[in-house]
Amino acid sequence: MASAATSKETLQRIDPRSQHAQRITEFVHDFVDLDASPSEAKPSEFWQGINATETSLWLDSGEIAAIGSLWNENLSGLTTNNTLLNKEVQEGTYDDLVPQAGKLVADLAEESQVREIGFILNLCHALKLVQQFRCGVSVELHTDLAYDTAATIDYARRCHDICPEFFIVKVPLTPAGLVAIRQLRDEGIRVNCTLGFSARQNYVATALARPSFVNVFLGRLNSYVADNQFGDGDLVGEKTTLASQAEVATFTRGLPMTDTKQIAASLRDASQLPRLAGVDVITMPTKVARQAKETLNQPWKSQLSEQHRVVLDEKVNPETVQIEKLWEVSKSERALVQKAILSPAADANELRLMAADYDSEDLFPVMSEQELRWIADDGKIPKHHRWQERIVRGDLAIDSLMTLAGLASFAASQAKLDDRIRKHLR
Structure with a gap:
């Protein structure tokens, strides 16, 4: 069996303190x-109205024109990802930038060049958003870093x-990611712990790593x-998000130096907004924000005490x-957290083993290469029948499966972006 993902061949990394890194910083600022x-x-x-319920509003988009048509002082953040950046890149927005960036990293092997140029594109696009809207912008790192703690820390710095x-640096909710987030937060770096899908995942992430933000997609x-x-x-x-909000809020009140906020992410329809006040x-695509303005007119009321009822089909066991x-x-899981607070895991493998010791191995499942291919083939929404036996057995769960599916989906977009970069390097 392999870990949740198999890392690629180790690539060259640029030391954050090196002159090479400084040249890239100057290039992006220029x-x-x-x-x-x-x-x-x-x-x-x-x-x-929704701000009055103590909810901040972000847009989930990288399209400057679409954001600009909606922007107002009641919006306070933007979030990007490899899928959104890839859309801009595939449209040719940064075709002229790639060769210029390539000159900065010409001394690296090709795959390292590709990763560095992708990093530069992310930074340039995110900085354009900052320039236009002067708000917090969540910036995604290369998907290859999801299982590499040291590389995540370097690139996040x-x-x-x-x-x-x-x-705000996005780091996915993986064992390696959580270990990296803990170090980054110790250094005062804001982190958005992304691709969370449950209250228990976010409870563990908040306790172990103290990210600035956690998510429920x-x-x-x-x-x-x-x-x-x-x-x-x-x-x-909606039920999951409200439960996660309660767990995170309760934990942050009791843990010094923890200010983790809950994000309701991946809204599909404006009707979800009133249920999440x-x-x-709340971060939403621009089309959902436009739909909300066109269709919603009720007073906003906080839903934090609401207990939504979820009903499965009667034929389902x-x-x-x-x-x-x-x-x-x-x-x-609560016992795991107490142990991890007293004796933090030194690395991703130790965290995975610690979870298994507390009957929580399904938080950080071990997957075979074939299983990872199935997840990638299924797309964002896995086919449950493939995984039912493992879910019943207790070494996999819907939330951790969805995290893996989300990573696979972002990796597919990242691969398209990388391919376009390669085309301009040849």
């Missing part, structure tokens, strides 16, 4: 004029150094239930799904 005036942001009476005031959870014909999927993601942050793991935190 590309974007941060002294230019940002877009005007006026107040929005519509969005003020470099990303942070580009724009400490506005950049709730739209995908609703789709998982609907696509696998367990029910209509209604309220699965009160959550720390609950034991084969174990959907309650999305919103419940078990005694074993």
Whole structure:
């Protein structure tokens, strides 16, 4: 068996303190004029209503024109990812930039050049967003880093150094990612722990790593239930997000130097917004934001005390799904957290073994190469029948399966981006 993903051949990394890294920093800063005036942001009476429930609003987009048509002073953040950046790159937005960036890393092997140029593209695009909108921007790292703690720390430091005031580094919820996040937070670097899908995942992430933000990609959870014909999927993601918000908020109140915020991510429809009012942050695609303004007119009311009811089809055996793991935190998982706080894992493997010792191996499952290929083939929403036996056995769960599927989906977009970079290097 292999770990949750098999890392590629070790690539050359640039020391964050090196002159090479400094040249890249200067290149990115020269590309974007941060002294230019940002877009005007006026107040929005519509969005003020949800802000009043103590919810911050972010847009999940990298398209400057689409963001600009919606931007107002009640929006406070943007989040990008490899899929969104890839859309910009495939449209040729940065074709002229790639050869220029390539000159900075010409002394590296080709695959290392590709990774560095992808990193530069991410930084340049994120800095353009900062220039236009003067808000926090979540910046994704290369998907190859998801299982490499040392590389994640290096690239996150470099990303942070580009724009400490506005950049938030995205790091996925993997064992290697959590170990990296803990170190980065000790250094004061803001981190968005991405690709979370349950209250228990975010409870563990908050306790072990203290990220600035954790996520529930709730739209995908609703789709998982609907696509696998367990029910209509209604309220699965919303119930999970509210449960995660409660766990994270309770934990942050009791743990010094922890200020983790909950993000409700991956909204699919404007009707989900009123059900999530009160959550720390809601991030939504621009099409959902436009739909909300066109269709919603009710008063906003916090939903934090709401207990949504999720109903599966009567033909479904609950034991084969174990959907309650999305919103419940078990005694074993709480015991794991207490152990990990007192004796933090030194590396990803130690964290995985620690979870197994506390009957929580399904948080960080071990997958074969064939299983990883199946996940990639399925796309964002895995086919449950492939995984039912393992879920019943207890060494895999919907949340950890969805994290792996999310990583595979981002990796596919990253591969397309990398291929376009290679084309310009030859």
